[in-house]
Amino acid sequence: MPTGTLLYAQSGGVTAVINATAAAVITAARARRVKVLAARNGIVGALREELIDTSAESSATIRLLAQTPGGAFGSCRVKLKSLSEDRARYERLLAVLRAHEVRWFLYNGGNDSADTALKVSQLARQYGYPLTCIGVPKTIDNDLAVTDCCPGFGSAAKFTAVSVRECALDVAAMADTSTKVFVYEAMGRNAGWLAASAGLAGRGPDAAPHLILFPERAYDEASFLAAVKAVVARVGYCIVVASEGIRYADGRHVADAGAGKDAFGHTQLGGISSYLAGRVKNELGLKVHWTLPDYLQRSARHLASGTDLEQAQAVGAAAVEYALAGMDATMPVIRRGRGAPYRWDIAPAPLDKIANKEKKLPASFIRADGYGITPAARRYLEPLIRGEAPLPYRRDGIPHYVALKNVAVTTRLPAWEG
Amino acid sequence: MPTGTLLYAQSGGVTAVINATAAAVITAARARRVKVLAARNGIVGALREELIDTSAESSATIRLLAQTPGGAFGSCRVKLKSLSEDRARYERLLAVLRAHEVRWFLYNGGNDSADTALKVSQLARQYGYPLTCIGVPKTIDNDLAVTDCCPGFGSAAKFTAVSVRECALDVAAMADTSTKVFVYEAMGRNAGWLAASAGLAGRGPDAAPHLILFPERAYDEASFLAAVKAVVARVGYCIVVASEGIRYADGRHVADAGAGKDAFGHTQLGGISSYLAGRVKNELGLKVHWTLPDYLQRSARHLASGTDLEQAQAVGAAAVEYALAGMDATMPVIRRGRGAPYRWDIAPAPLDKIANKEKKLPASFIRADGYGITPAARRYLEPLIRGEAPLPYRRDGIPHYVALKNVAVTTRLPAWEG
Numbered sequence: 086m087p088t089g090t091l092l093y094a095q096s097g098g099v100t101a102v103i104n105a106t107a108a109a110v111i112t113a114a115r116a117r118r119v120k121v122l123a124a125r126n127g128i129v130g131a132l133r134e135e136l137i138d139t140s141a142e143s144s145a146t147i148r149l150l151a152q153t154p155g156g157a158f159g160s161c162r163v164k165l166k167s168l169s170e171d172r173a174r175y176e177r178l179l180a181v182l183r184a185h186e187v188r189w190f191l192y193n194g195g196n197d198s199a200d201t202a203l204k205v206s207q208l209a210r211q212y213g214y215p216l217t218c219i220g221v222p223k224t225i226d227n228d229l230a231v232t233d234c235c236p237g238f239g240s241a242a243k244f245t246a247v248s249v250r251e252c253a254l255d256v257a258a259m260a261d262t263s264t265k266v267f268v269y270e271a272m273g274r275n276a277g278w279l280a281a282s283a284g285l286a287g288r289g290p291d292a293a294p295h296l297i298l299f300p301e302r303a304y305d306e307a308s309f310l311a312a313v314k315a316v317v318a319r320v321g322y323c324i325v326v327a328s329e330g331i332r333y334a335d336g337r338h339v340a341d342a343g344a345g346k347d348a349f350g351h352t353q354l355g356g357i358s359s360y361l362a363g364r365v366k367n368e369l370g371l372k373v374h375w376t377l378p379d380y381l382q383r384s385a386r387h388l389a390s391g392t393d394l395e396q397a398q399a400v401g402a403a404a405v406e407y408a409l410a411g412m413d414a415t416m417p418v419i420r421r422g423r424g425a426p427y428r429w430d431i432a433p434a435p436l437d438k439i440a441n442k443e444k445k446l447p448a449s450f451i452r453a454d455g456y457g458i459t460p461a462a463r464r465y466l467e468p469l470i471r472g473e474a475p476l477p478y479r480r481d482g483i484p485h486y487v488a489l490k491n492v493a494v495t496t497r498l499p500a501w502e503g
Numbered sequence: 504m505p506t507g508t509l510l511y512a513q514s515g516g517v518t519a520v521i522n523a524t525a526a527a528v529i530t531a532a533r534a535r536r537v538k539v540l541a542a543r544n545g546i547v548g549a550l551r552e553e554l555i556d557t558s559a560e561s562s563a564t565i566r567l568l569a570q571t572p573g574g575a576f577g578s579c580r581v582k583l584k585s586l587s588e589d590r591a592r593y594e595r596l597l598a599v600l601r602a603h604e605v606r607w608f609l610y611n612g613g614n615d616s617a618d619t620a621l622k623v624s625q626l627a628r629q630y631g632y633p634l635t636c637i638g639v640p641k642t643i644d645n646d647l648a649v650t651d652c653c654p655g656f657g658s659a660a661k662f663t664a665v666s667v668r669e670c671a672l673d674v675a676a677m678a679d680t681s682t683k684v685f686v687y688e689a690m691g692r693n694a695g696w697l698a699a700s701a702g703l704a705g706r707g708p709d710a711a712p713h714l715i716l717f718p719e720r721a722y723d724e725a726s727f728l729a730a731v732k733a734v735v736a737r738v739g740y741c742i743v744v745a746s747e748g749i750r751y752a753d754g755r756h757v758a759d760a761g762a763g764k765d766a767f768g769h770t771q772l773g774g775i776s777s778y779l780a781g782r783v784k785n786e787l788g789l790k791v792h793w794t795l796p797d798y799l800q801r802s803a804r805h806l807a808s809g810t811d812l813e814q815a816q817a818v819g820a821a822a823v824e825y826a827l828a829g830m831d832a833t834m835p836v837i838r839r840g841r842g843a844p845y846r847w848d849i850a851p852a853p854l855d856k857i858a859n860k861e862k863k864l865p866a867s868f869i870r871a872d873g874y875g876i877t878p879a880a881r882r883y884l885e886p887l888i889r890g891e892a893p894l895p896y897r898r899d900g901i902p903h904y905v906a907l908k909n910v911a912v913t914t915r916l917p918a919w920e921g
Contacts, residue, residue: 099676101669126679155672161680243900250901251519251802254573258517261544262579267798285901346764351781358795359777363769376797377776380685384669387806390900470900475893482661482808482888483668483703 087119087409089188093139094124094131095223096163096194096201099156100237101244101386102397102474103223106193107158108151109401110221111139117409122185122494127161128192128201132174132503134181134496141492149487151398152476154386157489164197168204168211175208177501182209182216184497189217189408193401195224195235199416200440206414220416220436221404223397225383227278230442231434232418234469236400237383239393242282243470244385245271245326248378249286253293253324256374260322266313266365267324268375269294270358272382274330277301277446279382282466283326284458293324295456298361300330301446302455304339309361310368312456317371327357387484391472396429403431427468505537505827507606511557512542512549513641514612514619517574518655519662519804520815520892521641524611525576526569527819528639529557535827540603540912545579546610546619550592550921552599552914559910567905569816570894572804575907582615586622586629593626595919600627600634602915607635607826611819613642613653617834618858624832638834638854639822641815643801645696648860649852650836652887654818655801657811660700661888662803663689663744666796667704671711671742674792678740684731684783685742686793687712688776690800692748695719695864697800700884701744702876711742713874716779718748719864720873722757727779728786730874735789745775805902809890814847821849845886 093110095103107123114121123137124130130137137158142150150157165171182190192202199220206218222229227238249269256267271279277299287293295316298304316323331339343360358375365373396419403417415433422428450462458466477485511528513521525541532539541555542548548555555576560568568575583589600608610620617638624636640647645656667687674685689697695717705711713734716722734741749757761778776793783791814837821835833851840846868880876884895903 095676099673129680153672154669156676158676159679160676162677163680247805247901248799248803250904251572251804252798254571254904255517255798255802258513258574258576258578259580261577262547262581285899351785356777359774367769374797375795376799377793377795378799379792379794380670380673381666381794381796381799384673385666386669387665467899471898472900473896478891480889481703481885482890483664486668486672 087117090186091119091121091189091191091405091408092124092131092182092187093121093191094127094193095156095158095160096127096192096198097160097224098383099160100223100225100383101154101240101389102237102394103193104153104155104157105151105394105397106221106223106236106401108147109398110191110405111147113402113405117405119409123158125491126159127163128165129161129163130159131181132177133501134498136185136494137491138494141490146487146489149485150489152386153486154384158491165201165204168208174503175204177503178205179208179212179214180498183214185494188215189219191219191221191404191408193221193223195226195229196439196441196443199436203414203436203440217408217411217413219404219408220439221400222416222418225279226273226276228276228443228445230439230444233421233429234419236393236397238278239390239396239469240385240388241272241279241382242466243390244382244388245279245282246285246470247388249283249294249324249326252376253286256322256324263372264374265317265322265371266373268358268361268373269324269326270356270375270377271326271328273300273328275300275443275445277328280326280328281446281450281458281462282470284462285466285470291320294326295320295323296325297457298325298327298331299446299451299455300328300332301451303334304331306364310364313365314369325361327361329357331357386476389474390470391474392469394474399431407433505535508604509537509539509607509609509823509826510542510549510600510603510605511539511609512545512611513574513576513578514545514610514616515578515580515642516801517578518641518643518801519572519658519807520655520812521611522571522573522575523569523812523815524639524641524654524819526565527816528609528823529565531820531823535823537827541576543909544577545581546583547579547581548577549599550595551919552916554603554912556910556912559908564905564907567903568907570804571904572802576909583619583622586626592921593622595921596623597626597630597632598916601632603912606633607637609637609639609822609826611639611641613644613647614857614859614861617854621832621854621858635826635829635831637822637826638857639818640834640836643697644691644694646694646861646863648857648862651839651847652837654811654815656696657808657814657887658803658806659697659800660884661808662800662806663697663700664703664888665806667701667712667742667744670794671704674740674742681790682792683735683740683789684791686776686779686791687742687744688774688793688795689744689746691718691746693718693861693863695746698744698746699864699868699876699880700888702880703884703888709738712744713738713741714743715875716743716745716749717864717869717873718746718750719869721752722749724782728782731783732787743779745779747775749775804894807892808888809892810887812892817849825851
């Protein structure tokens with residue numbers, strides 16, 4: 086039975102299945118009789134010494150946690166700078182880890198979190214503090230290096246593909262006398278993975294989505310509007326999926342162009358779907374609707390991917406295994422077997438190959454005309470949305486999601502004024 | 504075995520379960536050996552003599568139809584005027600019905616469709632043409648008179664409540680360092696039924712949604728912003744649900760205020776969620792996100808309500824029964840039994856009690872402060888989102904939705920230039 090404490094924290098935008106990873110971490114640690122603390126609101130809670138005693142939660146609650154979206158311990162959008170620039174914060178962090186006999190630190194997040202975990206590892210070595218740091222992958226953006234895919238992405242991708250399919254059926258039914266163009270806004274500031282996943286909604290040249298706008302391709306308004314017009318003429322309606330992050334050839338974000346002043350002179354917020362819808366309406370005179378699913382796409386646990394859920398749990402269990410084996414500065418990543426059928430396993434990868442790197446959509450995944458996905462993209466994406474992850478609903482019609490007690494651990498250090 | 508043809512048509516905005524009604528109509532008619540034609544794109548197809556022979560679809564396809572969102576035969580947004588104003592169109596309609604020996608006309612829609620069905624009934628009587636007209640209820644707006652609720656609403660309500668619950672878990676996890684206010688835009692131009700259903704997402708004073716804006720209450724910006732500020736101070740974040748149709752005290756739509764000019768001087772489209780988000784950001788300085796689910800909320804068959812699905816099928820079967828019994832100018836409506844547990848049945852109601860009427864949210868359903876629902880609203884709404892309507896997914900991770908062959912019936916009349 087290993088001695089010491091395992092500290093787990095969630096970081097960055099949450100997903101439909103990050104709590105499944107958390108539940109797997111807790112379950113695997115319990116099986117090894119290792120005490121698990123969780124930081125409240127990610128690294129912020131570790132700095133503030135706001136720690137949660139997960140042993141206060143029953144096994145039944147941890148099982149429900151695995152099916153609850155959001156981040157049950159709180160997450161954060163905070164990036165620590167370099168060890169030299171942020172020395173005081175890193176030292177405070179080390180003091181907190183030391184005060185609670187933390188021997189294993191698991192940081193569950195994306196690129197930035199991998200970077201933080203790596204820096205904490207380096208710091209501990211500098212100070213001779215025995216600590217194993219593990220980055221645990223999570224991001225709906227699917228943009229982590231090395232790993233074949235990222236837990237959280239498959240569920241957001243499934244939400245995207247299913248929602249686009251459903252909306253397309255709606256628009257197809259109404260197009261004769263009503264909406265002819267529909268614009269769906271997908272998350273993805275720099276990488277078009279979620280926009281690409283919309284391509285799974287249909288097959289064939291006239292199946293929705295008809296046009297996908299990727300951040301990896303410059304937005305050309307004349308070309309886009311001409312393409313919309315041509316699709317409406319051919320199919321009767323047009324379903325457009327746009328990545329929030331698309332840019333003009335000069336690098337400016339198109340969404341920022343959507344910002345302006347409202348009728349009262351108030352500053353307006355941008356948004357790519359309303360912007361594109363406005364252009365279609367004004368330039369083509371077509372009736373248009375648009376959707377901005379926003380957080381719905383990353384929190385829709387009710388529509389999670391079975392593959393994604395399994396992988397989210399697998400990286401959590403592997404993270405505990407790697408931690409207890411002392412595999413410092415690593416991340417459990419997902420490896421894909423060659424060819425069909427789809428097979429995957431988990432393997433360790435060094436954090437320094439992942440930290441701060443960003444994996445964009447390969448050019449081979451984008452159709453020659455720039456407005457759709459290739460068969461290669463489909464082969465990559467489809468297994469990730471495969472399978473369902475059914476969850477029990479309560480009598481009142483709402484899924485059975487759980488709220489943790491989140492019992493605070495007594496502080497052992499003076500309050501931090503960081 | 505009754506002689507003649509039954510004509511079924513879909514009208515207005517489609518829903519997650521209108522095809523379940525269509526499937527029930529076809530199944531019930533087949534059991535009585537009655538031939539069913541469907542008009543393509545609602546009344547428009549009846550006028551154009553664009554009719555579909557449903558006998559070309561197998562029983563297996565009709566079963567899949569029952570689980571497919573959208574309107575499989577096409578719907579329309581067309582309202583016929585009075586018999587005197589639109590005489591030529593009504594006479595053309597009668598000519599088409601006569602040419603295809605239509606004895607039963609089932610129009611599946613909302614207020615306007617009930618009005619159309621009633622007028623067609625009156626016209627047939629004027630001309631001595633033997634026809635039974637049945638209005639079949641359908642609307643996510645839940646605003647039809649007489650019926651306790653409307654097929655399509657329960658599923659949209661379930662989508663709303665579940666999505667708000669999921670987004671609230673997301674925001675709760677991030678609020679410490681990121682988004683503190685989230686605005687969800689619900690459909691409902693005049694009646695706040697869907698906004699109210701968001702109230703089912705949580706219970707208790709601090710559970711999301713914290714503020715609901717109803718079209719039945721005048722929007723007061725100072726009061727709203729003060730309420731948001733107070734909730735953020737108390738809870739740490741604030742989930743707002745706004746009906747698209749909210750108005751100022753002087754009757755102007757707030758969403759229209761959101762329209763304006765973008766950075767290039769292009770006319771922008773309105774939208775209540777982006778408008779409110781902009782006000783929160785500018786006036787309170789809080790980080791805000793917003794969602795416009797738009798058609799997602801009415802086409803999400805993957806999250807349909809079990810109760811709603813059953814009712815959608817029941818009104819379809821009853822419509823055929825009423826039609827064959829010659830119960831002209833009626834609608835099968837849903838009646839609720841008194842008290843708990845929730846019980847319902849189907850009963851006939853005269854179309855003239857329903858046509859062109861609009862049922863708003865009762866004042867007793869809106870909390871005294873105007874920003875939430877009452878226990879009476881909860882008692883009414885909750886049974887309508889109860890139960891699931893699971894559907895098979897294909898191997899590729901997408902639900903098994905069907906596309907009909909929609910075989911056209913040979914025309915018997917000269918083309919119409921209406």
